[in-house]
Amino acid sequence: MKQFEKTINSKMIYDGRIVKLRVDEVELPDGSYSKREVISHQGAVGVLCIKDGQMIFVKQYRIASQQLLTEIPAGILESGEDPEKAAIRECQEEIGFRPLNLFKLGDFIPTPGYCSERITLFCATEFIWDPLEEDPNEFIKVVKIPLKTVRALFINGHFIDGKTVAALGYYFSIAAREYFVE
Amino acid sequence: MKQFEKTINSKMIYDGRIVKLRVDEVELPDGSYSKREVISHQGAVGVLCIKDGQMIFVKQYRIASQQLLTEIPAGILESGEDPEKAAIRECQEEIGFRPLNLFKLGDFIPTPGYCSERITLFCATEFIWDPLEEDPNEFIKVVKIPLKTVRALFINGHFIDGKTVAALGYYFSIAAREYFVE
Incomplete structure (x- = not known):
């Protein structure tokens, strides 16, 4: 089973000075769906x-x-x-x-579970x-x-x-x- | 000058499964004001x-x-x-x-600049x-x-x-x- 999550949908929640927050709906490797809270950061x-x-x-x-x-x-x-x-x-x-x-x-990457920094x-x-x-x-x-x-x-x-x-x-x-x- | 930031105001933006995001208005040590994006995480x-x-x-x-x-x-x-x-x-x-x-x-604390984790x-x-x-x-x-x-x-x-x-x-x-x- 390939370890990958395909983004089906992405909703921007907040676009700030240091962080951006979005919630992605993803398809998991077994075909089920889940939500991922994702923070973007400049690095x-x-x-x-x-x-x-x-x-x-x-x-x-x-x-x-x-x-x-x-x-x-x-x-x-x-x-x-x-x-x-x-x-x-x-x-x-x-x-x-x-x-x-x-x-x-x-x-x-300090916190790869939820942030891109x-x-x-x-x-x-x-x-x-x-x-x-x-x-x-x-x-x-x-x-x-x-x-x-x-x-x-x-x-x-x-x-x-x-x-x-x-x-x-x-x-x-x-x-x-x-x-x-x- | 005491290194401390006093929270004047706090606005909750998002309350999710893994992260909560709020924006605090803070008073800086010199009496000026700034905004801080703060993510809460369970640890x-x-x-x-x-x-x-x-x-x-x-x-x-x-x-x-x-x-x-x-x-x-x-x-x-x-x-x-x-x-x-x-x-x-x-x-x-x-x-x-x-x-x-x-x-x-x-x-x-992986990213103390913006997250409590x-x-x-x-x-x-x-x-x-x-x-x-x-x-x-x-x-x-x-x-x-x-x-x-x-x-x-x-x-x-x-x-x-x-x-x-x-x-x-x-x-x-x-x-x-x-x-x-x-």
Whole structure:
């Protein structure tokens, strides 16, 4: 049985600034029907910034989870924008530094069950100070944490933002041999 | 300046099976106002299942990203449900095995910018065959991959489902010393 869902009907519910919501009627592989709530999102980038043995994070209040979260610098793609360009801009806006190198860690779909958002993750280790004005809707605080402390915090569940968990997981899985094995 | 957003007004847009969508008007730390699109979600669990040197995944078509994804067994919490109970049930439904041990890897909010969903991740290594009937809306295929192959695939960007990337990142960051350093 081929694993595919054929869209029979699609109803737009909401077309907003960050998300669009539609409800699709789909035909399932066995010929039965079901409804799927589908959120469209422009896509985003996140950058793990490592400078002078420290990782640079931003603290931001998130109303959806009603708490202040520690996250990697990140932001939404503008329409058709190249992820590398967005990654550079977001670093400049959020932490003031422009990354001079970008290494792609991976990309992922945070919640494929209902949302199209795809996040491309980078790591950067070389920077120059070249700030851009912050987004007027964002109030963020920059925090620097030594690499080994970040690893301990990560393993102990301190980071709960999805893109930050994904980026740190990639980084520590790849880097474990060189950096953390005595 | 205190990093907090005070909700002034909240308008419900859609109340569905998986997601609820509302638009909040909020007061920002500087006294200005903005709108926030907020999706509510019941929360979910995912389980990294390791049996006989292999990890057990499910392949599932995801309409939001229009592709077949390889994911860890997972599912949505029922109202007020204990995550461990949900984790056990989802394993039985999706792969047929009931986990006898559950080790918590961590939990995370995949997209805190607009959605409340929180996913609790577990790892299990001991199982008995005790299948439950599958969700009638799901068409999944079980796939087993040797541990070392999973690590190579992970680092090379094969896995793009958020909860799977998060679980593998936690697992390989924690387990790197014992399992993968010769």
